[in-house]
Amino acid sequence: MSGVPVPIRDADALARAGLVAPERLDAIRRVAERYAVGVTGDVAALIEHPDDPMGLQFVPRAEELETEAEERADPIGDAAHAPVPGIVHRYPDRVLLKPLHVCPVYCRFCFRREMVGPDGLGTLSAAEFDTALDYVRDHPAIWEVVVTGGDPFLLSPRRLRAIAEALAAIPHVRVLRVHTRVPVVSPALVTPELAAALRAFGGAAFVALHANHAREFTPQAEAAIARLVDAGVPMVSQSVLLRGVNDTAEAMEALMRRFTENRVKPYYLHQGDLAPGTSHLRVPLAEGRALMRRLRGQLSGLAQPTYVLDIPGGHGKVPVGPAYLERDGEAWRVEDPQGTLHPYPPPAGDASVD
Incomplete structure (x- = not known):
């Protein structure tokens, strides 16, 4: 977005920049009371609307006030x-x-x-x-x-x-x-x-x-x-x-x-x-x-x-990526990128090559 006042550090500045609709402002103020808000001019220039890939990363949303049972303040145990x-x-x-x-x-x-x-x-x-x-x-x-x-x-x-x-x-x-x-x-x-x-x-x-x-x-x-x-x-x-x-x-x-x-x-x-x-x-x-x-x-x-x-x-x-290898008795089966399984080692006499 062009002409955005920067840096953006609170909910009202987000609204002035056109990144928060007036009807959402009270909820976003509550989010900003709990979690820090910060958008640089370089980032603001890339946000076309709050729901685009840049807006989702940096513009607060009311959903942030909803904490799920499995969520925790220190999620990785620092x-x-x-x-x-x-x-x-x-x-x-x-x-x-x-x-x-x-x-x-x-x-x-x-x-x-x-x-x-x-x-x-x-x-x-x-x-x-x-x-x-x-x-x-x-x-x-x-x-x-x-x-x-x-x-x-x-x-x-x-x-x-x-x-x-x-x-x-x-x-x-x-x-x-x-x-x-x-x-x-x-x-x-x-x-x-x-x-x-x-x-x-x-x-x-x-x-x-x-x-x-x-x-x-x-x-x-x-x-x-x-x-x-x-x-x-x-x-x-x-x-x-x-x-x-x-x-x-x-x-x-x-x-x-x-x-x-x-x-x-x-x-x-x-x-x-x-x-x-x-x-x-x-x-x-x-x-x-x-x-x-x-x-x-x-x-x-x-x-x-x-x-x-x-x-x-x-x-x-x-x-935690996908696995491509599985046991097949004493041997293995390996999956190629197209999803086809192949024995490894190949059967004796299999001279096929890629």
Whole structure:
């Protein structure tokens, strides 16, 4: 939408921008009292109406006030694995480091929606950050640190460089990964100085870019991605499977192609977490698996993400895509992308080739 006042941070600003109908405003005000609202100018320009793939991601809806019995404030169990402020240690060889809890936009499906926002916990204090680093230093099995939040790309390049240099000084930390939505929602923030700050890690520093629809790849977003990749920062993707956004094979194929064409390796497609008020966007697992099966037959392996579910309660992330292999006595049967089963190993004397 053009001429939108930005940034949009409350229900009334959404209404002034034409993104909330007057008869819905009271309900959206109630949503905004509970969950943060944030839409950048770059995102607002892409929203044609509240029910399009961009509006569904960022414009609050009254359905968010409806909490299903299975939904929970901490759907993936971060709190159970948070030994000190700013650290989540769920897997032996990696930790999450959360230096801030604010974002440039607030996704309506966010699994941390009870924790993030302008009125949330803000940034770690200097003392809390030192405590978090001490925790990493004291656990030599930690090989990778995933900097997340909030969105770390809202930090200044100076602050991001300080984090990269501090982690680089810990000998057993060999991989740095930064999760962000900034390149597609506020691409001007991706400056050469920010890219240089990541390279200050000196080793394997990756950026995981969150995008959910091909329309997010504007020329400005593609230029921001290029500034990172051309500076020597490899990128991988993460997306969430969302009703009305990317739950068709055509939409998902277009999204994964855009990632790949922009030198972002497709990595994770997340099943929607059981966050409160998000059931209207969640896609059943059976539909997600069928979608991934269709992609396998028509999309390059280079562009295939791994479909994963973060088990509620903090039990870890596992692949939940379709299976292609089944036992057949002492042998196996393998299904091809068209759905035909084949014995493996083939019967003796079968000389057929593809």
